[in-house]
Amino acid sequence: MGKGLNSILAIAGxxxxxxxxxxxxxxxxxxxxxxxxxxxxxxxxxxxxNIPLPDYSNLANYASEWTEHLKKAGAESRFGDYAYALVMxxxxxxxxxxxxxxxxxxxxxxxxxxxxx
Amino acid sequence: xxxxxxxxMTDLTLAxxxxxxxxxxxxxxxxxxxxxxxxxxxxxxxxxxLLLFAxxxxxxxxxxxxxxxxxxxxxxxxxxxxxxxxxxVRGIHRxxxxxxxxxxxxHALRVWITDRYRQYRWTQWVTGIVLLLMVLFIGQTGYxxxxxxxxxxxxxxxxxxxxxxxxxxxxxxxxxxNGAAITNLTLSNFLFIHIGLSFSxxxxxxxxxxxMTRPVITPPPAINYILVAVLLVFVFLLPITSGxxxxxxxxxxxxxxxxxxxxxxxxxxxxxxxMYWVLMIGGSVALCLxxxxxxxxxxxxxxxxxxxxxxxxxxxxxxKDCPYxxxxxxxxxAGSRFKLLATVKAYRCSGCGVCVGACxxxxxxxxxxxxxxxxAKIKALAETK
Numbered sequence: 150m151g152k153g154l155n156s157i158l159a160i161a162g163x164x165x166x167x168x169x170x171x172x173x174x175x176x177x178x179x180x181x182x183x184x185x186x187x188x189x190x191x192x193x194x195x196x197x198x199n200i201p202l203p204d205y206s207n208l209a210n211y212a213s214e215w216t217e218h219l220k221k222a223g224a225e226s227r228f229g230d231y232a233y234a235l236v237m238x239x240x241x242x243x244x245x246x247x248x249x250x251x252x253x254x255x256x257x258x259x260x261x262x263x264x265x266x
Numbered sequence: 267x268x269x270x271x272x273x274x275m276t277d278l279t280l281a282x283x284x285x286x287x288x289x290x291x292x293x294x295x296x297x298x299x300x301x302x303x304x305x306x307x308x309x310x311x312x313x314x315x316l317l318l319f320a321x322x323x324x325x326x327x328x329x330x331x332x333x334x335x336x337x338x339x340x341x342x343x344x345x346x347x348x349x350x351x352x353x354x355v356r357g358i359h360r361x362x363x364x365x366x367x368x369x370x371x372x373h374a375l376r377v378w379i380t381d382r383y384r385q386y387r388w389t390q391w392v393t394g395i396v397l398l399l400m401v402l403f404i405g406q407t408g409y410x411x412x413x414x415x416x417x418x419x420x421x422x423x424x425x426x427x428x429x430x431x432x433x434x435x436x437x438x439x440x441x442x443x444n445g446a447a448i449t450n451l452t453l454s455n456f457l458f459i460h461i462g463l464s465f466s467x468x469x470x471x472x473x474x475x476x477x478m479t480r481p482v483i484t485p486p487p488a489i490n491y492i493l494v495a496v497l498l499v500f501v502f503l504l505p506i507t508s509g510x511x512x513x514x515x516x517x518x519x520x521x522x523x524x525x526x527x528x529x530x531x532x533x534x535x536x537x538x539x540x541m542y543w544v545l546m547i548g549g550s551v552a553l554c555l556x557x558x559x560x561x562x563x564x565x566x567x568x569x570x571x572x573x574x575x576x577x578x579x580x581x582x583x584x585x586k587d588c589p590y591x592x593x594x595x596x597x598x599x600a601g602s603r604f605k606l607l608a609t610v611k612a613y614r615c616s617g618c619g620v621c622v623g624a625c626x627x628x629x630x631x632x633x634x635x636x637x638x639x640x641x642a643k644i645k646a647l648a649e650t651k
Contacts, residue, residue, distance in 0.1 A: 215502075219502075222503075223505055224505040225346075226348075227347065227348075227350070227353060230352075230353055231501060234354045234498040234499075234501040234502050235503075237495075237498050238494075238499040238501075238502070239495070240495075241491040241492070241494055242491070242492060242495045244491050245489070245491035246488075249290060252293060252486075252488070253291050
């Protein structure tokens, strides 16, 4: 592959990592990351030490279709957990593609003629 | 006729493998890890099962009379709807089971298609069939554990089917229900069978591998990632849910069927019980008999490797390299310059020729493919290219 193409793939891979990194906690926090869904210890710190936690509840509408699908499929609650599973699954597929792409060269079969000692 | 079927399919399989190699290289070709895939899912099942076990309560507890319901169904409900990531772990456990059945069947098919199931490999084939049957039964007991309406129907169907067996039927039914009727002890028994039989799979796997020197039991990380990723995606696409809580006083009649594990129940519902057992037991025995000699006698007879006694130095390289433990090092006869001598166990030898390549002293040969002939062929091929 050319150097240019490698750079493009590296940038695309990097962007994918950023998206997945943001999507994982977003999904884990109930797909909106509103204050009430942050972990208890973070909420405690926020309240007692007056550290503001961001409230991304405006992102909830991004998950409306996912939630709808899960409700139709019979899931009753903790929709964020299911979404986390999906994002993690996609992350693992991307990782596998990355690992295979890097390890491809080592995996190429090398023909060695057997020579009797 | 029989031998020609695998031959044509072998060619097709090899063509697909070659195409896969072109894309993924042989390092990441799942065809080369087909035996390791179900084993990987077994570890996933053990781990996810351990997490579920921590919250599972194996009792029916007359729940329909109780105010505060605490029984198998409510514990599964708690795991699914309340416990953080409980639904994901439950989904992983369920889909890993399905995936294990699929990969076992694909593994068996490939082994059969590529003609690697008979002669020296009959042990692996027969133990593999037994392992498949065990996995199917373990999976079915997993469906009983949920204790929804489907569990109740399956339990009743199983106990009726077991009771219909001559001589051993009543005893088997009592063993299955852990008593004369469905009680709290029944669920305890189901959990014991589900977990106990799962661990006994490890013994079955030992038998499955015992004649292989270097079985491939671990796929590379990239394939492992894909195997887990598939489960996670399915957890989102098709969330696992329970039916209504089982009520012993009610008579549920229909349920959703999982075709990977519950197809025997479909058969049971559509045929006479005697016919069902004849089909199930007959089918299992027939599968075990696939490598029986009369079926392949005319196919491709294997000629075992032979040791040239006066050349063998007892170095044991051939014994270490043999993939099937077909070469045993024995004390050399009196008067020999060396301490050991290689001997071939003909019934285990596949005639693969690995030992010929391992020997530095031309002391082992395949009778129908001499070392000198092979070298000549390779040289000719190299010169042509």
